[in-house]
Every structure is written in structure tokens, then in C-alpha cells.
Amino acid sequence: MFAAYHGNVPITTVKPMPRRPTIIEVAREAGASKTSVSRYFSGEREKLSPTLCARIATAALRLDYRPNQMARGLKGGRSRLVGMLVADIRNPFSVAVMHGVERACREQGLALLVCNTDNDPELERTHLALMTSYQVEGLIINAAGSPDAELQALTDHGMPLVLLDRDLGTVQADLVGLDNARAIDLALDHLAEQGYGELLYLSEPTELASPRRERLARFHEGLAARRLTGEANTMDGNDQELQHAIEAFLTRSDNRRSGDVPRALLCANGAVTLAATRALRTLGARLGETGLLGIDELDWCKLVGPGITTLAQPTEAIGRQAVTCLLARLPNPAEARPRKHRLEPRLMPRGSTRPTG
Amino acid sequence: MFAAYHGNVPITTVKPMPRRPTIIEVAREAGASKTSVSRYFSGEREKLSPTLCARIATAALRLDYRPNQMARGLKGGRSRLVGMLVADIRNPFSVAVMHGVERACREQGLALLVCNTDNDPELERTHLALMTSYQVEGLIINAAGSPDAELQALTDHGMPLVLLDRDLGTVQADLVGLDNARAIDLALDHLAEQGYGELLYLSEPTELASPRRERLARFHEGLAARRLTGEANTMDGNDQELQHAIEAFLTRSDNRRSGDVPRALLCANGAVTLAATRALRTLGARLGETGLLGIDELDWCKLVGPGITTLAQPTEAIGRQAVTCLLARLPNPAEARPRKHRLEPRLMPRGSTRPTG
DNA sequence: TTGTACGCGTTATCAC
DNA sequence: GTGATAACGCGTACAA
Numbered sequence: 001m002f003a004a005y006h007g008n009v010p011i012t013t014v015k016p017m018p019r020r021p022t023i024i025e026v027a028r029e030a031g032a033s034k035t036s037v038s039r040y041f042s043g044e045r046e047k048l049s050p051t052l053c054a055r056i057a058t059a060a061l062r063l064d065y066r067p068n069q070m071a072r073g074l075k076g077g078r079s080r081l082v083g084m085l086v087a088d089i090r091n092p093f094s095v096a097v098m099h100g101v102e103r104a105c106r107e108q109g110l111a112l113l114v115c116n117t118d119n120d121p122e123l124e125r126t127h128l129a130l131m132t133s134y135q136v137e138g139l140i141i142n143a144a145g146s147p148d149a150e151l152q153a154l155t156d157h158g159m160p161l162v163l164l165d166r167d168l169g170t171v172q173a174d175l176v177g178l179d180n181a182r183a184i185d186l187a188l189d190h191l192a193e194q195g196y197g198e199l200l201y202l203s204e205p206t207e208l209a210s211p212r213r214e215r216l217a218r219f220h221e222g223l224a225a226r227r228l229t230g231e232a233n234t235m236d237g238n239d240q241e242l243q244h245a246i247e248a249f250l251t252r253s254d255n256r257r258s259g260d261v262p263r264a265l266l267c268a269n270g271a272v273t274l275a276a277t278r279a280l281r282t283l284g285a286r287l288g289e290t291g292l293l294g295i296d297e298l299d300w301c302k303l304v305g306p307g308i309t310t311l312a313q314p315t316e317a318i319g320r321q322a323v324t325c326l327l328a329r330l331p332n333p334a335e336a337r338p339r340k341h342r343l344e345p346r347l348m349p350r351g352s353t354r355p356t357g
Numbered sequence: 358m359f360a361a362y363h364g365n366v367p368i369t370t371v372k373p374m375p376r377r378p379t380i381i382e383v384a385r386e387a388g389a390s391k392t393s394v395s396r397y398f399s400g401e402r403e404k405l406s407p408t409l410c411a412r413i414a415t416a417a418l419r420l421d422y423r424p425n426q427m428a429r430g431l432k433g434g435r436s437r438l439v440g441m442l443v444a445d446i447r448n449p450f451s452v453a454v455m456h457g458v459e460r461a462c463r464e465q466g467l468a469l470l471v472c473n474t475d476n477d478p479e480l481e482r483t484h485l486a487l488m489t490s491y492q493v494e495g496l497i498i499n500a501a502g503s504p505d506a507e508l509q510a511l512t513d514h515g516m517p518l519v520l521l522d523r524d525l526g527t528v529q530a531d532l533v534g535l536d537n538a539r540a541i542d543l544a545l546d547h548l549a550e551q552g553y554g555e556l557l558y559l560s561e562p563t564e565l566a567s568p569r570r571e572r573l574a575r576f577h578e579g580l581a582a583r584r585l586t587g588e589a590n591t592m593d594g595n596d597q598e599l600q601h602a603i604e605a606f607l608t609r610s611d612n613r614r615s616g617d618v619p620r621a622l623l624c625a626n627g628a629v630t631l632a633a634t635r636a637l638r639t640l641g642a643r644l645g646e647t648g649l650l651g652i653d654e655l656d657w658c659k660l661v662g663p664g665i666t667t668l669a670q671p672t673e674a675i676g677r678q679a680v681t682c683l684l685a686r687l688p689n690p691a692e693a694r695p696r697k698h699r700l701e702p703r704l705m706p707r708g709s710t711r712p713t714g
Numbered sequence: 715t716t717g718t719a720c721g722c723g724t725t726a727t728c729a730c
Numbered sequence: 731g732t733g734a735t736a737a738c739g740c741g742t743a744c745a746a
């Protein structure tokens with residue numbers, strides 16, 4: 001029996017990895033009741049006598065007590081969790097917005113459960129179910145597919161919901177995103193001012209993302225008033241195809257105008273800008289001589305050639321606004337009609353839109 | 358009284374936003390017991406009669422029942438949540454690793470609670486507490502500061518723990534990250550092969566991040582064997598200061614050698630590469646003539662000048678390995694001694710390390 | 715194979 | 731002010 005202690009720790013001290021202390025143990029340690037301890041940690045300290053407060057404080061500190069959020073969420077549904085669905089976590093724009101969301105949540109004492117769908121509608125459904133199973137109090141959604149039915153079901157159940165960047169046709173929910181019309185207007189104005197007369201608008205397929213549709217539509221609408229000629233090309237990430245399209249656009253002889261008019265590329269988002277830059281590089285085009293303007297500011301845009309002109313999205317603000325919307329809906333989800341929040345982009349002029357070099 | 362129904366929905370149908378169905382309601386609907394339903398959703402369907410299974414399935418489907426993870430986590434601690442602490446969510450490297458972690462978790466039926474500390478040790482502590490309060494089953498940590506004490510306390514309580522990229526001195530935990538020595542060796546070999554003889558190693562301050570220390574140390578160790586001359590410069594994000602350092606390095610006359618030897622910059626990570634590229638651009642240096650090699654592959658590296666040579670980290674694999682480690686520790690956290698997993702980088706040679714242009 | 719009873723840690727309700 | 735007690739939704743011995 002004693003031998004067990006020779007050079008060895010008794011088994012009983014090995015196995016029982018200590019549980020976290022519970023509210024009951026704190027209550028006992030403080031000589032108080034569960035209720036009082038609960039009140040103490042629920043921000044109702046004013047309703048407790050200073051002396052009791054102090055006893056609880058020291059007891060909790062000594063035991064290193066931390067309220068169990070799981071148990072909290074069980075009773076009143078106050079999980080203090082907010083869910084965020086991101087279509088592509090590797091997209092810097094998404095990350096920047098998420099950063100804003102996260103900061104805003106933190107300031108509100110909310111935790112953020114982030115799910116990345118990798119643009120897979122199937123995964124999106126799965127993750128939606130996952131997050132609700134964790135009793136999230138609200139959902140911020142950058143949709144990958146069209147989970148309209150699922151989302152509608154959620155709002156019907158009283159789940160506050162905010163759409164991010166991408167709008168969905170049938171879902172009644174707030175939307176926070178860029179003012180896409182304004183963005184295209186800014187872009188066209190700038191390109192026209194800089195002397196570019198013929199434009200090629202490049203975008204990814206527009207079916208899945210409302211901003212792409214809005215931008216494309218505005219592009220077509222906005223040409224005439226500025227005496228611009230333009231065409232659009234939507235394609236997915238095929239570099240080869242993109243390069244051919246750009247080459248055709250650049251080498252084609254212009255029979256609609258007299259002189260030779262500078263031509264420019266307008267890219268619908270950061271991914272397209274990257275692909276287009278790659279293509280232009282392969283084609284040996286000189287930035288500026290061939291104009292290039294992209295929506296989404298990326299940290300490398302100032303480094304390529306003479307710098308790439310961009311329209312910066314207010315990513316942080318978009319994220320914060322999303323949380324603000326959510327918070328406004330928390331008390332009574334179906335209260336007000338859905339609102340659309342459209343934030344302003346900012347032009348970052350650089351060398352890629354200076355035709356004179 | 359009737360008037361209330363004219364063009365209006367009776368109040369009672371507005372307020373009571375339907376709760377999610379519970380296991381009891383499913384049991385009632387299926388004419389079964391809680392237990393059976395619980396078993397059904399806990400993957401013990403083999404132990405149920407096919408007919409019961411079917412009844413439960415339809416009942417659950419009709420009610421759109423979803424087990425409440427909060428309640429699940431309460432009992433045995435099976436929250437199915439994994440926590441991940443990220444020092445800088447806007448760092449593409451971190452995001453890439455996180456992507457790997459997330460995929461691996463998903464395959465294991467685990468949800469991921471991500472917290473970003475923005476490199477703030479204070480916030481790190483807060484978030485650590487937050488995640489444990491949600492009863493995460495394990496923690497993957499890309500440390501911002503030195504939360505050694507907190508982490509040690511957690512492991513003592515049986516919390517499985519994996520360190521990501523950055524090691525911590527006193528914490529007994531698995532580590533997954535780049536093979537930093539190998540990375541520097543590869544870099545030095547490549548630079549030497551390409552004919553660069555004088556190197557400037559650029560890094561951010563090494564206090565907070567062990568990889569920075571390891572890389573810097575290896576740099577100094579590895580010079581002699583390759584007949585290279587080199588010096589190192591660690592500084593934080595001050596562009597001005599960086600530019601001066603680089604300028605001094607490039608313009609200084611070399612009195613240790615006879616001829617003029619090509620000089621190159623070796624950047625400790627992606628952020629430094631970005632800053633150095635900016636500085637070189639401002640200085641009007643030609644990439645290649647002035648060598649440039651950076652650790653961390655970024656999507657714009659092939660676009661700048663002749664392309665920037667990089668050492669790509671196996672980010673996805675690092676993320677997956679972290680989850681693997683965690684899983685291995687779940688059954689018995691303190692089982693084996695901590696292991697260090699060091700993954701291999703891959704050289705992406707480009708024009709920035711071709712001195713001949 | 716199926717059902718019963720209890721416990722998980724917390725909050726809400728209602729007495730004192 | 732403070733405390734006892736009943737939920738909350740689920741897992742799990744244990745009994746049937």
C-alpha cells in the first residue's frame with residue numbers, strides 16, 4: 001500500500017482532471033446562494049449588498065470561476081453567440097468585413113461563430129443548421145447560394161438576420177453592402193475624366209451574387225451619358241479565356257470613332273483585378289496606356305507597375321453596420337421593415353488610370 | 358373585438374415566435390421515448406428497431422427538429438466545439454491555415470469558434486476565457502503574447518492544446534508550424550546559387566514570435582558555410598526606417614570583397630516582403646539586380662516586376678495537422694509528451710532572384 | 715430493444 | 731436584499 005507512493009503518484013491524483021468550478025461551489029465558498037452569485041455575474045450587482053458582492057468576488061477569484069455559457073444559453077436562450085456565414089474566407093474583402101463584425105461583437109459582449117462555405121450551397125445549408133443548433137442569437141450572412149427557404153424559416157422563427165454584400169430575392173432581411181451604383185458611377189466618371197473612351201467590363205458570373213448584377217447593370221446604364229463605349233464580359237476563373245477576351249478588346253480596330261481612343265479595363269472585384277493584372281502582364285500591356293480600375297482595395301495594388309487604381313470598400317464600416325442592424329433587431333426581430341444599407345466606396349487613383357504615363 | 362381582425366393579424370399570432378422543437382416533442386410525435394430519439398441522433402441507430410427509426414425520422418423531419426448543442430454540451434462536455442485563437446486574422450497566412458483547420462474540423466463533425474486577438478495580449482487573455490466559457494473541447498492557438506500561465510492552467514484542467522506557428526517557452530503542448538531552419542537553409546542555398554553574396558535579412562521584432570527568432574538565428578548560422586556575408590535588421594512596420602536601412606545596405610561600398618557582389622534582401626514573412634517591395638520601389642531598385650526573397654507565398658508575388666521569389670508555407674497542411682494533433686489528445690489529453698511538427702516549405706523561384714535580369 | 719429518473723450549470727420566479 | 735426551487739434540453743445509468 002505504501003509502495004504505491006514510492007516514486008509514483010497515487011492513481012487518484014492522476015486521473016481526476018479537475019472540472020471547472022460551478023456556481024454552486026462559488027456560492028458555498030462565499031457563504032451565499034446560487035441566486036446571488038448568478039445575479040453577481042449577470043450584471044445585477046447593484047441589487048446586492050456591497051459586503052455580499054465582495055464575498056462573492058473573492059470566492060470567484062480564488063476558485064477561478066467562469067460562468068458556463070452553455071448552461072446560460074440553455075435557460076433563457078441568451079447564448080451571446082452571433083453566427084456569421086462567409087462565402088469565401090480567403091477573400092480579403094470578406095476577411096476585412098469579418099474583422100469589423102468581430103470588433104463590433106466584442107464591444108457588445110458577443111462571441112462570433114464564423115462558418116466558411118467555400119461558395120458551396122450545400123455546405124451553406126449544413127452550416128446554417130450548425131449555427132442554429134448552437135442557439136446563435138443572430139445571423140450575419142454573406143450568401144454563397146440561394147438559401148432563401150432556410151433563411152425565411154429562420155426569420156419566421158424569430159431569428160434576427162442581416163444579409164452581407166449579397167442580397168437574396170425573397171428573404172425579408174436587412175442588407176448591408178456597398179453602394180454598387182455609386183461605385184460604378186465613380187469608376188466611369190474617373191475613367192472618362194482620364195480620357196479613356198472604350199471600356200471592357202470584367203466580372204465573374206452574376207447569377208450567384210447580387211452586387212455583380214447591380215454593378216454590371218449600372219455599367220451598361222452609365223456609358224451613354226459619359227459618351228463612353230463599352231462591353232462586358234462575365235466569366236469564371238479561366239485565365240486563358242480572360243486573356244483572349246482582353247487581347248481581342250485591345251487589338252480590335254475601332255471603327256466607331258475617328259481617332260484612336262484609350263481603352264480601359266474595369267474589374268468588378270478584387271479577384272477579377274488580380275486575374276486581369278496577370279493577363280495584362282502576359283500580354284505585355286503597359287498599365288496606364290491600357291487603363292485598369294478595380295473594385296476592392298488590395299494591399300499590393302500600389303506595388304504593381306505604376307500602381308493600380310481601385311475603389312476601396314469601407315469594409316470595417318460594413319462589418320460594424322451589420323452588427324448594428326442585428327442588435328437593433330434583437331429585441332423584436334420582425335419589428336421594422338427590412339432596410340438596405342448602402343455604404344460609399346472611395347476612389348484610390350493611381351498610375352493604372354493615367355493614359356499619358 | 359372583431360375589428361381587430363380587419364386587415365390585421367390578431368396579436369396572438371404575431372408575438373409567440375415559435376420555439377424550436379425539443380427532443381420531447383419529437384418523441385411524442387413519433388410515439389417513442391426521449392431516450393430513443395436521443396440514441397437516434399447520437400449515432401446509435403443500430404440499436405433501434407428499423408420501424409422506430411423510421412417513425413423518429415419522419416417525426417423529426419416534420420418538426421424540423423435539430424438537437425440543441427448547448428444542452429448537449431452541458432452534460433458530458435461534448436460541445437463539439439473547437440476554439441482557435443488567431444493573432445492576426447488579416448494575415449493571409451493565418452487565414453490559409455485557418456482554412457485548413459476549418460476543413461479538418463468539418464470532416465470530424467466539429468465546429469470552430471475563431472477568435473482574433475489583433476496581436477493584443479490583453480485581448481488574447483479575454484478570448485481564451487471566452488472560449489473556455491463555451492466549453493470548447495480543444496484549443497488551437499496562434500499566440501499573440503505569452504499567455505503561458507493561462508494555457509498551462511488549461512492543460513492542467515485537461516484541455517487539449519495545440520500551438521500554431523508560434524511556440525511558447527514554458528507550455529507543454531504540441532506545436533505545428535513551418536520547419537524554419539529548413540526554410541532559411543533553402544533560401545540561403547538559392548540565393549547563393551543565384552550568385553548573391555551579400556544579404557540583408559529583414560524581420561519584425563522577434564520577442565513575440567518564436568519563428569522569427571528561429572529564422573533569424575538560422576540566418577546567422579548559415580552564412581559562413583555558404584561563403585555569404587550578411588546582416589540582419591529587425592524593426593516594426595515603420596516604412597521610413599525600413600527604407601533607410603535598405604538604402605544603406607544597397608549603397609554602401611563593400612570593402613570586404615574585391616569585386617562588386619550582387620546583394621539581396623531576405624524577408625522573414627509576407628508582411629515584411631510587402632514592406633520591402635514598397636521600399637525597393639520607392640528607391641527605384643530593379644528586382645533581380647537587387648535580389649528579393651520572401652517567406653510566405655502571396656497571390657500578388659508573381660505580378661510585381663519580374664515576380665518575387667518566395668518560400669511557400671504548406672498552410673493547408675499545417676491547419677489539418679493541428680486538428681489531427683488535437684484529436685489525438687482528446688481521449689487522454691496528457692497522454693504523450695508534446696510533439697513538435699515541422700512542415701516543409703516549398704521554393705517558388707521567380708525573377709526577383711535572377712541577378713542577370 | 716425501450717422507457718424512467720436523474721443530473722448537467724444556469725437563470726427566472728416567487729417567497730421571505 | 732436574499733434565498734429556495736423549478737425549469738431549460740439533453741445524455742445516460744438503470745430498470746423493464
